[in-house]
Amino acid sequence: MLIALSVKNKIGFIDGSIAQPDSSDPVLLNSWHRNNNIVISWILNSVSKEISASIIFAESAALIWLDLKDRFQQSNGPRIFQLRRELINLAQEQLSVSHYFTKLKGLWDELSNFRPNCTCGKCTCGGVKELTAHHQMEYVMAFLMGLNDTYAQIRGQLLLLDPLPPINKVFSLISQEERQRTIGPQSTNNSQTMAFAVKGDSKRKNVATTAMKQSRGSRRDNNNRPFCTECHIHGHTVDTCYKIHGYPPGYQRAKSIE
Template identity: 55%
Template sequence: MTNPNDPIPPNQTYSNSSPSSNQFTTYAPLVQSFVKQYSCSYFLHHSDSTSLVLVSDLLTKSNYSSWSQSMTLSFTVKNKMGFIDGTLPKPIGDLQNSWIICNSVVTTWIFNALSKKIAASVNFSDSTREIWLDLQQRYQSKKYPCIFQFHRELSNLVQDQLSVIAYFTKLKTAWNELASYQPICSCGRCTCGGVKELLDYFQIEHVMEFLMGLNNSFSQIRTCLLLTGPEPTIQ
């Protein structure tokens, strides 16, 4: 039995801290190592293969806005936006080979997210940045036909044989697509309340579009909602 008065061996220390604190101290270097890896744009996880598909809907001639938003979100999660927006140019020196490898991987991710005809048109580009700009210049400029198409879809969309939930889902999808083409204020300094009033007005428009497309069996409920004050939100 150990005598409490005996000196503490040099390789052994006693602490009054809880087991959870000891565990944190033990795993802290490991956590820091993971954070350091993922914060580096040249880091590639074992799942980051060249066959990875980042988005469910491939780029076509009519969905560039929603496609680019989804791709940008995916690249941000992967910490690879520097290869897309040009903030991580090809270096000279020890990191050049790592840059080439990562650039090639990101390029394959873009190819995997394109329809076959579009992929063939950018197959010989030198860098991910060039491909991204090429696609942006070709398809972002076609927003007015897309806006027209979404407005026409909304004007013709009715419940018909759909359930209320399915009907609302189709409406919500069209609203989201249309919203991706609308200008937004990104300065963060709007204090006059005008933006909120504009958003509230869009909510009223959404409510009206939803009610207009409902089947006649909901006419009584629709009338009650229209007479309700304050106006109901789309939620």
């Protein structure tokens, strides 16, 4: 609601800085009533019907805002305790680096709103700058502590730096490491697949080459051996063919397969 009112330049109607003018200037008074009623209508539309029934008769938006603040504003202690406990228990686990950092940033930014800040602009000792640097160092530490142990190497390298890089730079480096790990195994598998393919092709080529050489050698050997024109078998000629001249005593013929 504060963001919406600030955009419309109506914060002064709820914090009382734009007070109701006197009746001496009717034009200004009418303008104030018109803007005050606009803010009241926005507030009524933003709360439940049960709450709006209890504030509808208020005279100004400032009174309505003060009433709601007194009734519903909670103390900061329980919320700070809850935020710190969530930060301590937050870990990456199965989350991606981006998702883990987003959750951490939401908790850290909300917790930072409860920290007191020096806004006077008159500090000359440099203490505010040192406090801001220490706050950022704690931010980086909280992020690195919640990372998985698989990032132990790059986490150790970052902790050796003095001073530590800003949180956005640390997040960028960890994200690059995560993307590099996603790309690395895939390229390795592709290289192994290509190596196996080349090795398989070479093996098949060697087998084919060996078979061709054996076939050529067999043909050359058969061409050099004698050939019988009667039984069409290599190893003898027609002059010594058993089928023509008879088998020697004690020769055992091979049994024919029926």
